[in-house]
Amino acid sequence: MTDNSALDPEDRKIVTLARSARARNGVPEGAAVRDDTGRTYVAGTVALDSLKLSALQTAVAMAVASGAKSLEAAAVVTEAESASDADRAAVRDLGGPGTPVLVAGPDGSVRETVTAG
Numbered sequence: 001m002t003d004n005s006a007l008d009p010e011d012r013k014i015v016t017l018a019r020s021a022r023a024r025n026g027v028p029e030g031a032a033v034r035d036d037t038g039r040t041y042v043a044g045t046v047a048l049d050s051l052k053l054s055a056l057q058t059a060v061a062m063a064v065a066s067g068a069k070s071l072e073a074a075a076v077v078t079e080a081e082s083a084s085d086a087d088r089a090a091v092r093d094l095g096g097p098g099t100p101v102l103v104a105g106p107d108g109s110v111r112e113t114v115t116a117g
Helices: 009-025 055-065 085-095
Strands: 030-035 040-044 071-077 100-104 110-115
Touching (some): 009 030, 009 055, 009 071, 030 055, 055 085, 071 085, 085 100
Parallel strands (some): 071 100
16 A cells, blocks of 8 residues: 555656545545646546446546547556456546556555556
């Protein structure tokens, strides 16, 4: 587990935004990504009959739809132990394999940081 106070302030911000999205929308996961210009995109899980996206996939899609060219970092707040392969792939597609993905529990504590790799 990572001490959140040791995180870069911008990384702390995306973790907080992801946690807020999860709580506000009552969804299983919340996510936020930061693009290469510093803009952030926040999303929750999408679970429709015809469309299923994780929160991180949705946040990446929102970034792409808004014209982002690259990602600096991503965060997901989830009960899962780690970011799924599909989530990491979505981040990798836009940010590259070295893009950090912060995985936090529902309380916002970062459990691990992995790369999109």
